[in-house]
Amino acid sequence: MRARAKALGEKVPTKYVVTGLTGVVLLATAGFGGLADAPATALPAVGAGESVTGAQLRIAVERAVLIDGFPEQHIVPDPGNRLLVLVTEVENLTDVPVSTSNELGAADNLRPVGVPGLDAASEPFTVVVLDDAAALAELQPRVPVELAYIWQVADDALAADDPIEVDVYDKTYRAEGFVTYGARYENPFVTARAELEVDDVGAGGDG
């Protein structure tokens, strides 16, 4: 029995076998949609105050405010610009503190969409704790904090009651590696879109 199979195998050239198998596999994919594009899933849309739960953070964008500046806290835009402030509640869902800095922390998780002068790569001017304007604070595990994400925008970029969309990002977890110390969250990807209206508070009060 084995000798006969071996003899048969020797007669058929390998390239016929490989081509035949490839053809069979391709035909089989027809049962699963073939080579058509996978349908793109629409981004979930959230309103003001609704939270988006990611792998690392739970973020709820509460309101969007245009303001001239926060002079008492020394957060002042360049001349000709105003500040776009997104007031959010952020909760750290992990077991270790998370910073609010760019590229490592929570500053990566929000980006306004469709605002003239800002794009997905625009890092916030600063991200501060709303109560005491502390910058570069650390988000402690399971302690929700109100953060103000602040961008500089041109004077005429936005007006009161303009609709604004904000992309909420999530990050993927990467465990500690042989040459890297500590697990990290990286590669932000858009996970939801928040839709809000901008309030213009002129120069007064804090956001």
Next chain:
Amino acid sequence: MTVPTGPATAPSDDPAPDRAPVGVPDRVPWWRHAISAVVLVGLLAVAGVVADTAPSGGGWQAPIDVDGRVGETVTGRNIEATVHGVRAADSVLTSNGWQGVTTGVWIVVDLSVSTVVDDRGTLLAGGVLRVGDRSYSASDRPGLSVLADQSLSVGIPLTGPLLFEIPRDDLDSSDGRSARLELGLGADPRVDSRLVVPVDLTTLSVEPTIETAEPVLGDPAGEEAG
């Protein structure tokens, strides 16, 4: 007279008539195979045990913990600290006028800390309160009125508060009973001394507000430094 025949010319009988012909190797007895197999399995088992028990990456880079208690002076390689007390509050007012608001609760640790061998670039960056699996870092929101990230000196203790924000639930949980305060020089605690002081969070009562004093050099409690 007979000429004795030499051994070379004597016709000789094959001394081992059942030996295999030239060119075929001798058959190895079955028990030799068995012994080889047993030795192989034994070596594999030993190798497995060694590989399993050898320190892993985390093991040979682990921090060197020095245990102590509240009120004792705990000394590591280049850090020495005395934890004077631990309190809990809803809100904290620090010496520079900062008022702390949190959705959780503030844990205020009063301590004196100094370095031991050198003070070049030594900051208290490694203050961590570990509760169960979670670790909370010392808050730097109050700025210079807390010891977090402050520069330390050799032999001269810096006395002041460290503030930690934790969820209110941790005050009543079993994890809170076995919480630990870990103090190190760097935010990266590996391969250096780390002072560990156990703190029972369940014994703390939450005060409505606490005022903390300004960090000072020297130890006002009067304990000997170093």
